[in-house]
Amino acid sequence: MSSVATKNLNITKVAEHTVEIITNSGEGAQKCAQIFGQTCAKMGNGVWTVEIIPAEIEPPHHTVTSTSGNIIRFGTGKVTNWGDQSKLAIAFNEQVLLSRHRLESLNDDCIILQESVWENHEDEFIRKQYAEAMEEMSSKNYRFIGVPIEEETLKIVDNPSHGKNMFALGLLTEIYQRDLSVVEKQIAHIFRFKSQKIIDSNIELVKSGMAWARENLDFQFDIPSVPSEEKRLVMNGNQACGLGAIAAGMELCSMYPITPATSVSHELAEIIEDFGGIVHQAEDEIAAAGVAIGASYAGKVALTVTSGPGMALKTEFIALAIMVEVPLVVLDVQRGGPSTGLPTKVEQSDLLSSLYGQPGDAPRVVIAPRSIEECFHSMVTARRIAETFRTVVIVLTDANLATGVQQFTRPELDIRWQQGPIDQTPVPEGMRPYEWDPETGMSRRIIPGMPGGAHTVTGLAHDEDSLVSYHPSSNERGMRMRSRKLAVFQSTLMPPAVHGDEEGDLLVVGWGSTQGAIDEAVDRARTEGHKVSACQLTFLSPLEPGLKEIFSKFRNVMTVEINYSDTVGDPYITEETRRYGQLAWLLRAQTLIDIDCWTSCPGQPLRPREIYNNIIAKLERSKSTAEGEQS
Amino acid sequence: MSSVATKNLNITKVAEHTVEIITNSGEGAQKCAQIFGQTCAKMGNGVWTVEIIPAEIEPPHHTVTSTSGNIIRFGTGKVTNWGDQSKLAIAFNEQVLLSRHRLESLNDDCIILQESVWENHEDEFIRKQYAEAMEEMSSKNYRFIGVPIEEETLKIVDNPSHGKNMFALGLLTEIYQRDLSVVEKQIAHIFRFKSQKIIDSNIELVKSGMAWARENLDFQFDIPSVPSEEKRLVMNGNQACGLGAIAAGMELCSMYPITPATSVSHELAEIIEDFGGIVHQAEDEIAAAGVAIGASYAGKVALTVTSGPGMALKTEFIALAIMVEVPLVVLDVQRGGPSTGLPTKVEQSDLLSSLYGQPGDAPRVVIAPRSIEECFHSMVTARRIAETFRTVVIVLTDANLATGVQQFTRPELDIRWQQGPIDQTPVPEGMRPYEWDPETGMSRRIIPGMPGGAHTVTGLAHDEDSLVSYHPSSNERGMRMRSRKLAVFQSTLMPPAVHGDEEGDLLVVGWGSTQGAIDEAVDRARTEGHKVSACQLTFLSPLEPGLKEIFSKFRNVMTVEINYSDTVGDPYITEETRRYGQLAWLLRAQTLIDIDCWTSCPGQPLRPREIYNNIIAKLERSKSTAEGEQS
Amino acid sequence: MSSLALSLLDLEADASICLDADDYQRRPGKWCAGCGDFGALNAIKRLLAKEQLVPERMCFVSGIGCSSRFPHYVNAYGFHGIHGRALPLATGVKLARPELDVFVVTGDGDCISIGAGHWIHAIRYNADMVVMMLDNNIYGLTKNQTSPTTPLGYASMTSPRGAQLPPLDPLQATLGVSNASFVAQTADWVPAHLYATLQAAYDHPGFSFIRVLQRCPKFTPDVFQDQVKNPDTTEMLVHEDGVDPPGLEKVYTHRRIHNPKNLDEARSLARRTDMLRLGVFFRDDSLPVYEEVRAVPAVSAEEKVKRMNEVFERYAV
């Protein structure tokens, strides 16, 4: 492998860079990335971090399955997604590196700082698999640079696996000219529960990494930052949901552990008791929903957090909440399906089940935050909708938002978000439990404790007095009232914004977490002169108004989603038999416009480049068919 | 009340009649109706019987909530639904009668044979509520005829509530000139487990009923029958599904009780052990599905039977079966929803949840039998599809089919429907657990016991070897293969038949149990010269081919469904905010045609007249808008 | 002396209460004539009257079943939930509003078949509520299917040739769960005992599980016949920490002094099938109660905003 001979530093100025730290699980890549990301953010760069998580808890080291690590994309402006391939990588061994190579995660001329101990390791097997891996990777022209990571680390600590990550941090600090004082502060913060000794040795390791880079590397990158006065926070989507739930005044999170949703409750378990609330870990997802509904019914709007398989189990209880009109907020951090599927990976396949999962007619609100910032605010919005309309609000995020780290404007907390004291005023004479406004279907809740309000709610068909009623008219009445609330809520919404021109050849429509990647891809196409715009939906049930009008101004409309759709032209797949992406299907029914879709379910976030390529391809196709029609 | 003075019999000849027997629950209306219906069937009439079931098990007698009874519609030709209002009713007291009046179940000039003991009862309260009820019913011009039902019954038995029903049967036998010998045979059959004494006294009661009618009634009805040589069976839809399951060779029905599905398993529990099978009542619906999947995986295709709330609980397991490609047949006897809803009543609101209930992409087959005969055959079809395509087949019937009794052509049993011995042949060298045909996605199952086939199936993303795989391409491959099977299956289907002309002003599209009522309504409109046709779908996922082409030949397409939809023109309801009937929504996405819907969820089957009225109304609307467009 | 006569005697005992008791009935129960659920409703009414509970400070939670219709008939807040899930709903109510008196009414199918998982865990949570399991050994509302407590060989619509397994004994199962704090058995046909047991359960701080043997004349008319007819088939477990309603000793002469603190003894008594045993099998008022161990100090809205801003600092850049 090439190692750097003569030292003659050249500093390249770039608008952004993507870096990977690739290790065995348990070697601390997360901490290294976290500190580096925080540092970049503090220094005014836009940042997006993504975790690389292995399938097993702790797979055998030094294998392709043991890959654990982080991708950090940072740049001069705002960074909204993980971008395309990585430009620089630090790898603790060639097997974990190989796994990234196979996933085509590395840019063709990626610079790879690689642990040098394996190449000439005494163990023949290790040398052999090293050689084979390098052979396989030779197809690309990566620039390999050997770094004695372990050797250098051992000079400072005796257990390298608790130190290599800090040495790597040092390399990055030097290469990207990070401010050491900031790095030190971050280290001090992250290890605040550890001894000063550990903090010091970590800082020492960083310095040695910097020193090594200074002496041995002939390049550095300069990524200018735009210093801003704006106060910002940096966190991942699950943390944002957790804090948002507290900011929204929710005092009970009733959950059952499931990846990738669990960390929301970890965040909450840590702090919610300081806010007069608790996290209740139920025996299963059914009970988790039941406890949340019981609490909401009793006056404390509760949150339940889960992912696909857990959503499946909450199906029946969600229908009950809708039927008895008890407010409930359900957070579904989507993962790969169906069934157990890809537990740690991203997918957007719970849209239709969130809308139609319940037997019977069960209208509910479904919203999907489009950024980590929106994750925070979605909790506040969800609770307000749930209470105002006495219904269930399902919030759909996904593994991409859950683990992606980004900074956003520090929210201005509003005290009105907090739950006021539970209404315990006497019920006005003659007021009924479901006093539906015939226009809006809305009614005031009567909460246990309110004198003169005693009544029994039931999942059976019931009338305004909450009495079981089998009479056709009262059944239809209840149905109508519950459905009406969606139309009323819809009337309060604005048409979605269009990113780009209001008309053109192609409108790319997405929902939820893909906004950053889609906008980036569209911008790329636009700079090349293509008439493409984007529209990212956040309200899925009810859908935002004006869609048909917006869509009709474009010659083609195509959704981009992280879920499955058939490809026309594949065996047996015709316009008629094709199964569409979930949003595309929904929008076809809603607008009767022939909406196409490009979807993919690779178990990882979409890359701007893939989207861009499919935008171009779609434009090509439609051009040719258009010409076809002319001739 | 009028009582018959001079006797001078006039016999009216009619093509059909609808009769109601209305009693307190526990007074044996079922048996009376069952015998009368059977008799009519045996005598060559077309018959449709519907139960009237109270909400409680045994509500207080002589109240409007205690109504239990039956509606029997019979005629010269085939009878496919419960028709419109009843022409003749036998009521054991005025309160149960009143409940039917309030439900507008009685024809304006309905003949009502009413227990005469209440009018001048010693108990003042009874006299009073009697008078009030009669007052309320005086709005119609029913023809009331007092009958001393209890008095006459007491002459033969000492407990009238075990006898009045047979006396009533006698009245009907005389009024409709039924063949007494046939009636006697039926009695002997129904009470075969009782003593001869009971059988005799029941026959005596029938005779006394006939005698009373002969002496006191001045009318009879003659409903000619077309004797046919064809062998026929008469039963309800749940019995048909039960027998169908056995005929299909299913040896395990794994269920948990739920109305209105339970009687399928009652039927099975009675006889399936004579066929080498069992009914397993699990601890809940989740376990019921799990046991069925375990058995199917092990080589015995199993059935699980439930209704809405149970479907909700099976959500997760259904996804697992789809993911591991274990064949499974799920029968959902739909009832009123959402949540506990209307447990004993009919609704068609589980369509979308049957298609989209599972988080993640989980393609499955959904079929809906359109008649009781199809209930039987649907089980055979479902099993074949499930095994051929290694997937889940959901069969949607409803409370209307479940309890409706009708006769149909006796099925020719085919020995090939039976399950052959479980394949235990050695697995060919190198054969893989998911050897997907890249064209069709189909693969041969490897069943436990097959030598050399040992492997582990998993709900995690997996490859052809059933090894857990997180690689994008293998995940997408599995998704594609599971989805492909639907397209392949669809390619084996025929376009649905159109009832009426192939083109016209309006096509009424329905699904499942409503076929009889829709066709009848359409025929009525057609005889009046309207250009209306009907198309009843039975395959919902995948949809039958050619729909767009069929629909495009009509100026309007409207679905008719027993579920909820918003009405344009109601407050806040616009073309944009309207929530459509479930089939309409599906067909809009599929065909991009502006399909309208008329739906209703009264908790009872639709009546041909309602449908007819809404067909006419739709034609009016479209005419006016058409004119509107011209001017 | 027939149990009917007995119940009369025993109603006279405190007629005063019986009057007010009716104020706690919102509307007449809609069960079959002779249904044991009526007895349970009467006993509850008496308890509420005795304790003079305020309707709006009570919440009755149930699942689905004949028995689960209960809340509709009581003058209190009620949540008639879904089948098998009464306990999670009740736990949520209690967590949110510890000051409310929570009563759960469930059936043998609702509680120990579909609800079994929640049942086991609710016993362990030991939230302070009174749980009445009305056990008629059958699925009533769905019309006669085998339940986990249906006697071996007893026929139903789903096992026409008789139940194939020995019944699941709710008492032994409950007594097997860690942190179980109150386990009792009573019967609808011994109103005085039913009432006294409810009183004890209400007085117990924690999860009070009461199995109420309940007659279902419709579908299991004979399962309790002997016990109803012949008091000698029954042994009363009596103790000062349990229940021992006055007057009963005349009818139920088989009496055993059982200290409800003795869990080993409770378990082995629950096992024995020689006689029907009514009484408090186990009681321990000192076990951790879920809503208490989870209690956290209330925080004002202002304070919350202040603290949230502090949390923000940790994430600030």
Added chain:
Amino acid sequence: MSSLALSLLDLEADASICLDADDYQRRPGKWCAGCGDFGALNAIKRLLAKEQLVPERMCFVSGIGCSSRFPHYVNAYGFHGIHGRALPLATGVKLARPELDVFVVTGDGDCISIGAGHWIHAIRYNADMVVMMLDNNIYGLTKNQTSPTTPLGYASMTSPRGAQLPPLDPLQATLGVSNASFVAQTADWVPAHLYATLQAAYDHPGFSFIRVLQRCPKFTPDVFQDQVKNPDTTEMLVHEDGVDPPGLEKVYTHRRIHNPKNLDEARSLARRTDMLRLGVFFRDDSLPVYEEVRAVPAVSAEEKVKRMNEVFERYAV
């Protein structure tokens, strides 16, 4: 003598078997280094080798969890199901194919938290299968959340200030369920005992529930430390109808003769917390086995068609 040395000794004991044992391993287990699940896998391999079971006549069923990955590593048919639902799947397999040997591998979360309802009922069904509950007192796969068996006060990601309730004891709960027929406890760090217990469970006709105390160095490194280090903290329940592997008495000197037929005794032993107790707590080979009581004679296709036509007659018009 350390348990490691012990396990060596004990492997030597029947080295012959250990060779073939590896033929039952389909691929290496992917658990953390030092995970107790490896011990369970080794014991199973030895049992299968000892019994010389044919791979295609066995089915390993599991739910979801680290422990539930088990079937992927065994050379047999396997069904890696969904979380908490291993037992219904296994029951279905056994009902359809009684001739197959069914093994269930589950975890403390999988079996007694989300799976609790199925667990209680599977015990009662008493279908003939060997059930290994690998109990590491934590949720492993989802990375460190409290499980029902997490010790009181033990911290996890979902209860950072410690578990708020006393743990749910799987043994007492199982012993409380009617028709329970085999209940044992063993530990991954006593391979000889684990193996002997599996053997006894396999020999038992019916539902054999084994709680295997399982070390999770990743998340609960300390919960079993004392017991692993110091054999004196453990008492062995021995009996000719239970297990008493040769050689162990040298290390585990606390021995109690316990007749597994004695249910009262079993329950009270399970309660006692003075020592850890390993052995067969209860065993009764005479209880009804579900697939046996439900067995019906096979019927030929021809006969079925004939009988169905007879059934049709009842509905013929």
